[in-house]
Amino acid sequence: LNAIIGFCQLMEDGLPGPINALQARYLSDVLKSARHLLQLINDLLDLSKIAAGKMELRPQSFALAEAIEEVCSGVQPLADVKSIQVTRRLENAPAQAYLDTGRFKQILYNLLSNAIKFTPDRGSVAVEVDRPQAGGFSMSVRDNGIGIAPENMRRLFKEFEQLDNSVTRSHQGTGLGLALTRTLVEMQGGSIRAESEPGGGSTFIVTLPGTQVAAAEVT
Amino acid sequence: VNKRVLVVDDNEINQRLVESTLSFAGYDVVCAADAASALQRIDETRIDLVVMDVSLPGMDGLQLTQKLKGDAQTRHIPVIVVTASATREDERRALAVGADGFVGKPIDTRSFPQIVRRYLESST
Numbered sequence: 001l002n003a004i005i006g007f008c009q010l011m012e013d014g015l016p017g018p019i020n021a022l023q024a025r026y027l028s029d030v031l032k033s034a035r036h037l038l039q040l041i042n043d044l045l046d047l048s049k050i051a052a053g054k055m056e057l058r059p060q061s062f063a064l065a066e067a068i069e070e071v072c073s074g075v076q077p078l079a080d081v082k083s084i085q086v087t088r089r090l091e092n093a094p095a096q097a098y099l100d101t102g103r104f105k106q107i108l109y110n111l112l113s114n115a116i117k118f119t120p121d122r123g124s125v126a127v128e129v130d131r132p133q134a135g136g137f138s139m140s141v142r143d144n145g146i147g148i149a150p151e152n153m154r155r156l157f158k159e160f161e162q163l164d165n166s167v168t169r170s171h172q173g174t175g176l177g178l179a180l181t182r183t184l185v186e187m188q189g190g191s192i193r194a195e196s197e198p199g200g201g202s203t204f205i206v207t208l209p210g211t212q213v214a215a216a217e218v219t
Numbered sequence: 220v221n222k223r224v225l226v227v228d229d230n231e232i233n234q235r236l237v238e239s240t241l242s243f244a245g246y247d248v249v250c251a252a253d254a255a256s257a258l259q260r261i262d263e264t265r266i267d268l269v270v271m272d273v274s275l276p277g278m279d280g281l282q283l284t285q286k287l288k289g290d291a292q293t294r295h296i297p298v299i300v301v302t303a304s305a306t307r308e309d310e311r312r313a314l315a316v317g318a319d320g321f322v323g324k325p326i327d328t329r330s331f332p333q334i335v336r337r338y339l340e341s342s343t
Contacts, residue, residue, distance in 0.1 A: 002325030006236040009328045015243040058307075102306075 001041070004034045043176035050183055057100040057187060064097040064137070065090045068127060071108045078116050085124045086112070093129035094137055094210055103184050104208075110181040111141040111204050118145035118202070136190070136210040144201035148194065156194055157182040222339055223247040223265060227257045227280060228272040228301075237270055237301075237326060244332035254278035254286075261287070266296055268339055271318070273302040273309075281316050288317030297338040301326060 010016060012027045019027065049055045072086050079086050097104070108127070115125045126142045148156065157178050185192045189209045196202035224241050228234040229252045238248045249264065251257035253275050260266065269287070273280040280300060287293040297320070300313040305323030313321045320338050322331070 003232045003236050006240070006325065006328045010236075010239055010243065013329070015239075 001034055001038050005031060005038070008034065040176070043180050046180055047176060047183070050180075050187070055187065057103060059098055059100050059188075061096050061098050062101045062104075063095065064093050064129070065095075067097075067101060067105055068093070068108060068129070068139075071105050071112065072127065074109060075112045075116060078113060079125065082116065082119070082121045082123070084116055084119055084122070086116075087124065087126045089126070089128040092131055094131060097137065097208070097210055099188050099208060103188065107181050107184050107206060108139065108141070110177045111206070114177060115141050115143035115145065115202070115204075119143040120145065131210075132207070134207075136208055138205055138207045140203050140205045142201060142203040147198040147200050148196040148202050149198045153194060153196070157192070221245060221247045222267040223249065224335065225257060225260055225266045225269045226250045227252075227254075227269060227275065227283070229253060229275050230272070233272070233324075236328070237331070240326070240328045240331055241270075241335060244335075246332075246335070254280075254283040257283060258286075261293060261296070268335060268342070269296055269298045270335070271298050271300050273300060273304070273313075281313060281318075284313070284318050285316040295342065297342045299335065299338055 008027050008031045011019060012024065012031065046055070068088060068090060072088060075086065112125065112127070119125055123144045126140075128140050128142070130138050130140075132138055182192050185206050185208070190207050192204065192206045194202055194204050224246045226234055226237045226241070226248055228237065228250070231252075234250050234252070238250055242248045249260050249266070251260050254277060257269070261269075269284075271280040271284055275283070278286075280302075284298050284300060287296060287298060294317070298318050299320035299322055300318040301322050301324055302309060302313075303324040305321070310321045319342070320334065322334060
């Protein structure tokens with residue numbers, strides 16, 4: 001798959017020679033399908049790794065705001081395509097978090113790419129970090145997209161569920177992202193929930209433990 | 220004079236992808252599928268940078284990197300280690316044997332030429 005994507009990109013960039021408009025469109029479709037398939041395979045591999053008990057987390061201390069910024073810039077190209085603004089409010093974020101950094105970024109990436117996917121052009125997506133009384137920290141990703149009907153809320157985090165087939169078609173997804181995200185959150189001792197009104201956008205709130213927060217503040 | 224890059228990868232298709240990406244970016248590219256032929260290439264021609272896959276038959280990419288970095292004749296050549304297994308631990312191991320750069324697979328054909336250029340520039 002990576003070779004398929006790589007060689008298609010070379011051709012799309014016209015490096016081996018000029019391509020015509022129709023070829024460019026076909027190549028762009030091949031690339032889209034290949035990237036979708038790659039995402040599906042990666043999600044399936046992660047889920048089966050979890051099912052087999054082989055997913056190992058390596059928690060470490062890292063600068064939280066920096067990691068969030070990194071993911072936000074990572075999804076910027078997706079947002080740019082739809083002229084969506086990704087705003088962040090991180091002033092309440094603890095300086096350090098103690099989690100598996102890669103998996104933490106994957107959680108945020110999944111939520112952000114989802115939010116962007118379901119937000120109309122020129123909409124907005126907001127990331128906010130807070131510190132609830134209970135300890136740890138919470139991270140919310142809010143969009144002003146199509147929202148989720150109440151009867152669909154409980155299906156949200158299940159594998160192979162995409163809420164609306166007609167929506168799925170215009171918003172290509174694997175149907176695995178949120179299930180995987182939930183598992184990654186819970187494996188790190190956290191929880192995830194969603195709040196939404198159809199037409200009024202959705203907010204996904206992840207609460208994660210911050211065992212190192214107190215220590216980081218003392219030093 | 221074009222800079223010359225040696226691509227060491229035992230997977231023919233990956234090798235061709237990296238080779239194509241770099242030659243379209245204006246580099247001379249030579250290839251090798253194992254450590255022995257890589258060393259032979261370095262012996263017979265000037266190499267300005269090595270793109271090194273880790274899993275090779277026989278001597279692997281990390282051992283080969285260590286060998287190149289331990290030899291006064293070749294230690295100046297920047298080595299970018301490219302691997303599908305791109306954890307922090309893998310990166311630490313690659314840097315420990317003297318690799319100059321570490322890039323996770325798959326390489327992105329659009330950004331990889333710039334990465335190569337950066338290591339070529341910092342080596343001169």
